[in-house]
Amino acid sequence: MIKKFLYSQKVAPYVFVLPFILVFLFFWVYPLGSSFGMSFQKIQLGQEASWVGFSNYEKLMGDGVFLKAVTNSAVYMVLTLAVLIPFPMLFAVLINNKFMWGRDFFKSSFFFPALTSVVVAGTIFRLMFGEMEGSLINSVLAWFGIGPVKFLKGQVTGFVALVSLATWRWTGVNMLYFLAGLKNIPDEYYEAASIDGASSLQKFTRITMPLLKPTTIYVLTISIYAGLAMFIESMMLWNGNNSPKNIGLTIVGYLYRQGIEKNNLGYAAAVGIVLLAITMVINLTQLAFSGMFKKEE
Amino acid sequence: MKQRWFIVLVAMSMTLALFGCGQSPKSMGGQTSVLDGGAGEGATELSYWTFVELHGQHFEKMLGKWNEANQDRQIKLNVTVMPYDDMHNKLSIAVQTGVGAPDIADIELGKFPDFLAGTPQLVPLNDVIDPYRDTIVKSRVDLYSKDGQNYGVPTHVGASVAFYNTEILEQADVDYKTIETWEDFKQAGIKVYEATGKYMGTADTSATWQTSMLLAQQGSDFTDEASKPVVNSEQMVKGLTILKDLQDSNVLSTIAGGQPDTEEAYGEFNAGNYATAFMPLWQMSRYTNYMKDLSGKIAIAPIPVIEKGMPRSVGGGGTGTVVTKTAKDIQLAKDFLAFAKLSLDANKEIWNTLGFDPVNMDVWDMKDVTHNPDNQFVQYFQNNPFDVLNELKGEIQLIKSTSATPTINNVLCTVTLNEIFEDGRDIKEALDAAQAQIEQELK
Numbered sequence: 001m002i003k004k005f006l007y008s009q010k011v012a013p014y015v016f017v018l019p020f021i022l023v024f025l026f027f028w029v030y031p032l033g034s035s036f037g038m039s040f041q042k043i044q045l046g047q048e049a050s051w052v053g054f055s056n057y058e059k060l061m062g063d064g065v066f067l068k069a070v071t072n073s074a075v076y077m078v079l080t081l082a083v084l085i086p087f088p089m090l091f092a093v094l095i096n097n098k099f100m101w102g103r104d105f106f107k108s109s110f111f112f113p114a115l116t117s118v119v120v121a122g123t124i125f126r127l128m129f130g131e132m133e134g135s136l137i138n139s140v141l142a143w144f145g146i147g148p149v150k151f152l153k154g155q156v157t158g159f160v161a162l163v164s165l166a167t168w169r170w171t172g173v174n175m176l177y178f179l180a181g182l183k184n185i186p187d188e189y190y191e192a193a194s195i196d197g198a199s200s201l202q203k204f205t206r207i208t209m210p211l212l213k214p215t216t217i218y219v220l221t222i223s224i225y226a227g228l229a230m231f232i233e234s235m236m237l238w239n240g241n242n243s244p245k246n247i248g249l250t251i252v253g254y255l256y257r258q259g260i261e262k263n264n265l266g267y268a269a270a271v272g273i274v275l276l277a278i279t280m281v282i283n284l285t286q287l288a289f290s291g292m293f294k295k296e297e
Numbered sequence: 298m299k300q301r302w303f304i305v306l307v308a309m310s311m312t313l314a315l316f317g318c319g320q321s322p323k324s325m326g327g328q329t330s331v332l333d334g335g336a337g338e339g340a341t342e343l344s345y346w347t348f349v350e351l352h353g354q355h356f357e358k359m360l361g362k363w364n365e366a367n368q369d370r371q372i373k374l375n376v377t378v379m380p381y382d383d384m385h386n387k388l389s390i391a392v393q394t395g396v397g398a399p400d401i402a403d404i405e406l407g408k409f410p411d412f413l414a415g416t417p418q419l420v421p422l423n424d425v426i427d428p429y430r431d432t433i434v435k436s437r438v439d440l441y442s443k444d445g446q447n448y449g450v451p452t453h454v455g456a457s458v459a460f461y462n463t464e465i466l467e468q469a470d471v472d473y474k475t476i477e478t479w480e481d482f483k484q485a486g487i488k489v490y491e492a493t494g495k496y497m498g499t500a501d502t503s504a505t506w507q508t509s510m511l512l513a514q515q516g517s518d519f520t521d522e523a524s525k526p527v528v529n530s531e532q533m534v535k536g537l538t539i540l541k542d543l544q545d546s547n548v549l550s551t552i553a554g555g556q557p558d559t560e561e562a563y564g565e566f567n568a569g570n571y572a573t574a575f576m577p578l579w580q581m582s583r584y585t586n587y588m589k590d591l592s593g594k595i596a597i598a599p600i601p602v603i604e605k606g607m608p609r610s611v612g613g614g615g616t617g618t619v620v621t622k623t624a625k626d627i628q629l630a631k632d633f634l635a636f637a638k639l640s641l642d643a644n645k646e647i648w649n650t651l652g653f654d655p656v657n658m659d660v661w662d663m664k665d666v667t668h669n670p671d672n673q674f675v676q677y678f679q680n681n682p683f684d685v686l687n688e689l690k691g692e693i694q695l696i697k698s699t700s701a702t703p704t705i706n707n708v709l710c711t712v713t714l715n716e717i718f719e720d721g722r723d724i725k726e727a728l729d730a731a732q733a734q735i736e737q738e739l740k
Binding site: 244260 | 502
């Protein structure tokens with residue numbers, strides 16, 4: 001009986017997707033609904049919760065620190081997109097080249113940082129970008145006659161450190177996505193293009209880039225999400241959630257500050273809902289523009 | 298066959314992973330060590346979280362004494378040391394959810410009001426504090442109290458003093474004993490900078506020790522009588538103007554780490570790049586533990602004042618040790634805590650081990666304890682700390698800790714002080730912005 005049930009062509013697909021549906025319901029739909037409800041309440045752990053209507057959202061609109069966090073997250077996202085899409089794509093194309101020497105070595109060495117814990121990497125970057133004369137980056141700058149820079153105290157220099165960390169860490173991962181995409185492009189296309197006398201650049205822009213589009217859209221989507229949801233990198237780089245002048249504060253960092261550090265869970269839930277809204281709007285717009293919702297012809 | 302091995306392997310790794318998840322929630326990362334203090338088999342195991350590694354050393358000493366004196370109520374102490382923010386955040390979640398909290402924990406003064414919000418999930422300690430109430434400084438217990446209930450046991454008075462590196466001062470022919478006012482300090486600092494190229498002191502951006510000192514001298518505070526924040530007061534502007542002027546005259550400079558009590562700053566002081574630190578007395582333990590190169594070079598003196606006659610010290614920082622409501626043996630934890638921190642013996646050990654100024658001020662006059670030549674602090678510093686403390690005894694002011702304090706600290710230490718000392722923003726403007734931000738956050 002059970003065998004018959006499991007072998008049924010109608011039932012089997014549902015059985016296979018069931019784990020996903022359950023995980024989706026338990027870990028996404030339920031927490032989301034619950035957060036939405038919480039965002040209209042004043043909640044302190046250990047105390048009685050009370051409904052406060054839209055007041056959390058009203059407070060959020062006039063909150064300069066929240067605005068700062070949103071700006072930081074948005075800038076970080078844009079900068080990581082600017083670095084982590086073109087360069088990994090370029091490296092993937094180079095590594096994929098038949099004449100490339102030491103391919104596997106480069107592949108693994110680019111990927112290696114992704115295996116390192118963010119905590120360790122963040123701590124090392126904090127020391128590298130330290131403000132003392134003896135810290136690594138400052139000693140390098142000293143060779144060029146540039147005085148010590150207080151990297152982690154300035155907005156621009158702080159972001160240099162933050163984006164360097166992201167670049168170091170994620171270039172290899174994105175490169176692997178692009179390499180996988182490149183494997184799907186048949187060699188015949190390039191051969192045909194060569195016969196037609198196409199240059200390398202033409203091959204790249206006319207064949208590689210268009211055919212990599214699905215991969216690019218995927219990488220773009222996850223990078224937008226990762227950029228907006230970044231938290232631990234900043235926390236490690238500034239040794240805590242409180243960077244000078246909040247230069248490294250992200251939306252999730254602000255959620256953590258309100259929810260965990262200040263035990264103001266209702267307000268934190270409102271921050272989370274706004275973060276979700278921002279991410280959805282950006283990603284859906286991006287997907288719509290890139291034609292992902294059009295029916296395949 | 299291969300498949301079967303694969304299944305066994307997967308099952309084993311999953312079991313191991315599950316075991317990993319099932320570990321005691323009380324270690325929660327950080328460094329954990331078990332102190333048995335000579336306890337026997339039947340000892341009760343209590344867990345203790347702290348953010349200061351040195352506090353564990355004091356408890357270790359007192360644990361041995363407790364176990365010896367209380368054979369039938371022996372204790373083993375599971376000490377977990379975590380970074381400051383990390384520990385307070387985890388503790389906050391643990392006590393409020395009622396899951397995973399330790400039996401005993403240290404809570405820093407600046408974070409304490411957060412733990413007193415609503416109905417505190419901490420155990421009132423009045424009954425065990427009562428026997429010692431007449432011997433300890435009242436204001437230090439009041440710091441950790443709400444509605445007449447005392448929730449934390451204090452560690453020290455934290456009288457603020459100046460730590461001068463006399464080696465640097467001598468190079469500039471400056472005698473720290475002649476420094477009484479901030480103007481004297483400025484003149485000395487100018488001489489030091491000209492002679493050595495080194496800074497006289499630090500302009501702190503990530504802590505409010507200095508700001509508190511200048512407010513206390515003027516009889517002011519970060520909050521008013523009704524405990525409402527007033528960070529843009531006249532006194533605040535005056536205090537910060539003095540510090541900013543010192544910075545502009547190359548007397549003070551910002552320091553890596555933002556204040557003297559950070560790892561980066563220990564390195565800077567150790568290297569002799571700054572001649573002075575204005576800190577509560579507990580900074581002594583940082584000198585003996587992390588700045589060993591300066592042994593024999595540091596002298597302790599009262600902090601300068603704006604005008605002669607103003608009070609020359611303020612109680613700075615503090616740790617309230619608490620017992621959580623979920624503690625497995627509340628009475629035992631309370632009794633041990635009082636014994637370990639409030640008894641006369643404990644107060645002597647707080648000085649001996651930690652180098653703190655004990656809350657039992659009788660100890661301040663016990664020459665055999667305070668001037669013991671074997672004591673590491675007596676050996677390290679040029680003059681005896683208690684000679685200075687006793688001189689200041691009647692001048693130690695108090696900065697209140699209210700429910701607004703965590704927010705005030707957060708805004709000042711992340712934004713305002715950085716704007717003033719790193720970016721040179723107008724002081725009044727920066728303080729007005731801070732006041733607006735604090736009010737907005739406390740709405």
